[in-house]
Amino acid sequence: MSLSTSVPMSATGCFANNGTAVGTVVSSEPGCLPGFYCPALTATGPERATICPPTDECLALRLLGGMCAEPMGLYEPIVCPKGSYCPTFNTIYPCPESHFCPIGTIEPLPCEPMASCPPGSKTQVYYGGLLLAFLLDLCILSIVASRAVLARVRARRVHNNNNDSAWMMSSNSTNGPLLELPKPNEGGGGGGAISSIPAVMAKKTTRNNDDIVVVRRSAVSAEDGDGGQHDTESATGSKSGDANHPGRGGANGAGAAGGGGGGGGDVSHLVAAYRRALGNQQLALHFRYEDLGLEIKARGITKTVLKDVSGEIVPGRMTAIMGPSGAGKTTFMSVLMGKVSRTTGSLFINGAEGEMKKFQKIIGFVPQDDIMLRELTVRENILHAARVRCPSAWTASEVETLADQILESLNLSHVANTIVGDEFKRGVSGGQRKRVNIGMELASTPLALFLDEPTSGLDSTAALSISRTLKQITNLGLTVVSVIHQPRYEIFADFDDILLLVPGGRTAYHGPTYGARPYFEALGYEFPERANEADVLMDILSGKSDHNNDTPLTPQQLARAWVQNPRVKTTASMTTLYTPGSDDSVRLTTLVAGRGAKFGYQLWYCLARAMRQQARTLGSVVLEVFVGLFCGALLGVALVGNDGQIYSSFLVDPYGAASSGDLSYTPALLGLLIGIIVALAAGPAGVKIFSEEKSVYWREAAAGHSPLAYYLGKTIASFPRLLLSALHFAAIFAFISTPLIDFSAVYAITLLVFWGVYGLATIVSMLVRRENASLLAVVCALFAAIFCGYGPTLANAKQWGVIFIWEMSFNKWAAEALYSRYMSTFSHVYFVQGSADLYGFTLNQEARDLWLMFLIGVIHRVIAFGCLIGLNRAKQR
Known part of the structure; x- marks a missing residue:
């Protein structure tokens, strides 16, 4: 519809067919409001803004939320349309370039930078956000791609170096003179001979060191296995244990920090770091506990899961906690460490009654599961733990040196930059993850290390490797306590002391490992000649082992027998290795205060x-x-x-x-x-x-x-x-x-x-x-x-x-x-x-x-x- 004067109008200017006066004058002022367009009105004329009745078509548009294409009268105001602007009530111009004009525009709105606004724009098309997002994406992808290329080049270089080293070592071991092996009974423990064996060979030594058998193996497998060459070494070499027993090398024997066992690297690298962390003081943690007990109430029923466990754990010795399922092994460790509040009993640390919570910064706990960030590398996991838990006075280089020494000691240097990985992304092996688990606690240079089934889920060779690693750690003077489940004989023999629990959480034996068999034989039990001593003990604790009277003692009877015949609960060798000083409490408190990053x-x-x-x-x-x-x-x-x-x-x-x-x-x-x-x-x-x-x-x-x-x-x-x-x-x-x-x-x-x-x-x-x-x-x-x-x-x-x-x-x-x-x-x-x-x-x-x-x-x-x-x-x- 047009504003042509040929269209009949009423007296108010509204379009009508019969010339009657329709519409309503809505303003007494000339013109119309800003943002509206009234071309027929003037600032001086007598006409005023008038609202006219809409046609059927216009009414339908309005009801649907639209705008009528034309006003319904000569003097009816309309909103300034999209794409135009109305600086005054009776002027209208198209929206200029670089501006946009929505409905009712008085002055064109400038477009934002990086927006498209051609002439007559009703709105702006803003592409700046997309451009910024694209540039950021491109930057991130470039960084990731460059890192991936560098990582691939680095991996190829390492692979080539490893191949060259493997070829050279293989040539030497194949073409060079073979090692002259000592004859039986010559050279005793053979420490010097062992140190001279090439890295591409592994040793197998009988328990009495009567002979050494050299086995050739691939040099590359040292990087692929759980522990390198040490994983295939025999578990029957000399053991570090009680100095009074020939079968054990003692703290200074062949299994000492020099790395003679099958545990991995050489923990002697950590000696200087530990001394520095202790401020060159002679400090250790000695634990004595009396009548530890725990009762749990569930649904109105009280259940005893630990009862009257007494004994002590001495530094510089490795203590095992064993027992059948339901015996309370992990519960005992949790109660001892304060993770679970005990119901009865007392704990003495270096002779003074206290709780381990006070010393948590110098006590390490290795959980059964390999809890670590799988997206990080082996070194990154250990280094983070070291940065957070090492003495706050240490420099960054000292902390990194410690992390590298731990990697070397645990034989993880060759996988230091390998992602730990998980079930979806391949990383290090299970045995290596266990070592990382241990290394994360060693990074705090602790005085005591508690481990919950560190060998679970591993094959026997990898489990032995972990055991030997722990043995070497003990030689640093740490107090090492481990819950162990069905160990092979060589692992069992690595432990200095053992705590045996029966179902119900009561003690069946607590003392030196070598004393367990004589004790139970005195109770009438038989140990078959070729049986694993640890397996026999587990059968005894479960009430299933052979007994002279054909009726084995029940777990309750075993616990009563230990209470009635304590024999040597704490031997002299367990109490003379470390004597707490009168100022230990002050020195330990000072030590704890200095641990941890700000x-x-x-x-x-x-x-x-x-x-x-x-x-x-x-x-x-x-x-x-x-x-x-x-x-x-x-x-x-x-x-x-x-x-x-x-x-x-x-x-x-x-x-x-x-x-x-x-x-x-x-x-x-x-x-x-x-x-x-x-x-x-x-x-x-x-x-x-x-x-x-x-x-x-x-x-x-x-x-x-x-x-x-x-x-x-x-x-x-x-x-x-x-x-x-x-x-x-x-x-x-x-x-x-x-x-x-x-x-x-x-x-x-x-x-x-x-x-x-x-x-x-x-x-x-x-x-x-x-x-x-x-x-x-x-x-x-x-x-x-x-x-x-x-x-x-x-x-x-x-x-x-x-x-x-x-x-x-x-x-x-x-x-x-x-x-x-x-x-x-x-x-x-x-x-x-x-x-x-x-x-x-x-x-x-x-x-x-x-x-x-x-x-x-x-x-x-x-x-x-x-x-x-x-x-x-x-x-x-």
Whole structure:
């Protein structure tokens, strides 16, 4: 329809067919309001703005939320159309280049840098976010690719060097003169002969050192096996044990720190480091315990799992704890170390009653499972432990030297830069992981080392290698205690002392290992000639072994027999190796006070480690970013076709009668959709920050690491992932949907929604198991999205008196900021305050909204940290 005067008009200027006066004059002032276009009105004429009745076609458009193509009268104001701007009420110009003009534009809005705005633009097409995301992706991929190439070159170089070394050594062993072997009974222990055997050979020595058999083997296998050449060495060489028994070499015998046994490297490298860590003092930890007991109440029933266990553990000796299933071996160790509070009994440390918790920084505990970060290399795991737990006065070079010495001592140098690996990614072998497990505790230069079944899951050769390693560690003067299960004879013989427990947690024997057989033979038990002594003992403790009276003693009778006939519970050799000094308590307290890195250093180490983890799991990060990109694209596609305008409402007074249908719900709905989609994209990713390594935290917390440093390091390390995911989401969304708000606002709101979802997911990861956490995190984030104010609205919540629930949702503040930002563009055209009141939103408070979103995310993380340190307390002891 045209404004031609040929069309019949009423007296008010409205288009009519019969010339009757229709329409309503809505203004007494000349012209019309800013943002509206009234070409027939003048500033001096008598005509006034008039609202005319719409045609059927125009009415239908208005009801559907559209705008009529033409005004319904000569003097009826219309909103300045998209793609044009109206500097005065009766002038209109097309939108110039580098600007965009949404509906009701008075002055063209300048486009942001890196946005496309041709002449007549109704909105801007912002590609800057995509460009920034692409450049960041390209930079990251370049770094990763260059590192991969360097790693491949380095690996090829090492491989070539190993091949050259293997060829040279093979040539020497094949073409050179063979080693002249000592004849039987010549050379005694043969220490000098053993040291002269080439590295490509392995030795096999009988228990009495009567002969030595040299076996050729591939030099390369030293790198592939659990312990290199030592893994194939015989377990029957000279043993370090009690000096009074010829079968044992004693602390200074062939199995001493010189590396004669099959344990791996040479722990003599650690002697200087340990002396320096102790301040060149003669210090050790001696434990004496009396009547230790533990009762557990479950469902109203009290069960005794440990009862009246007494004895002592002496430094410089290796003590084994053995017993059948249900005997309380691990329970005894947990009670002794204070991981479980005992019901009865006393513990004396160097003669003074106390608890091990006080000395946790100088006591190492090696768990049964190989708990470590599998994404890191062997050296990185040990080095991190050393950095955090070594004396704070040590320099970085001293700490790194210690880590390298541990690697050498445990025969791990050749796999130092190998990823530990897991069931999905191949890494080091099982025996090497066990050594890493031990090395992480040796990195703290402890005075005592407790191990829970260190040989479980290993073949007999690898298990023997671990045993020999522990024996050499004992020779450093450490107190070594190990729970052991079904050891082979050579492993059993490596232990100096043994504690045997029967089901019910009572003592059946406690004393030197060599005294166990005579003791039980005195009770009438038989030890078959070719049987493994350890297996026979396990049968005895289970009540299944052969007895002279054909009726073996029950476990309870064995415990009573030990109490009634204690024989030598503590032999002279166990008590004279170390005599506590009168000032031990003060010196140990001073020693503990100087252990461990300061908080700031620990935070940096944890942050660097977490960043390294993410670099090693780049595929997971890429997937997370891609999901954010994909979800942003889906949301953007849902808004295509609106030229960025997703809002319309009643026109400002006095033009309300000419209004289109109300679309004021759309920005609120967008807030809901962003919350839902980000919940799906970020919920599972946020869970992964902590859920997959809670056992690592428990181990480190029990060892004295700072929980706050660990938590902050992991949290800060997640920021790049969060920033990248939110950037890709916002960039593709802004590019496709072309919203009428600047990209910085879109990104800020999106980023803080990601921030909130990550925080909520972190809480969930602390409360439930890993396999359930991802689903529950999404559900919780969906709840936060629902309480955004779209429906039920904030106005409803205020009426019900539960507005606090909505205000705890970060998505409520996101929706309000988004709503307010959209409204600011149209505040001179539409009745935006009425729309805001309908939903309960507060306008023009975007800065407050964003800060509250950030604060809620911080509160989420504070709660998560409280859960981290407050839950599973027993596992952190």
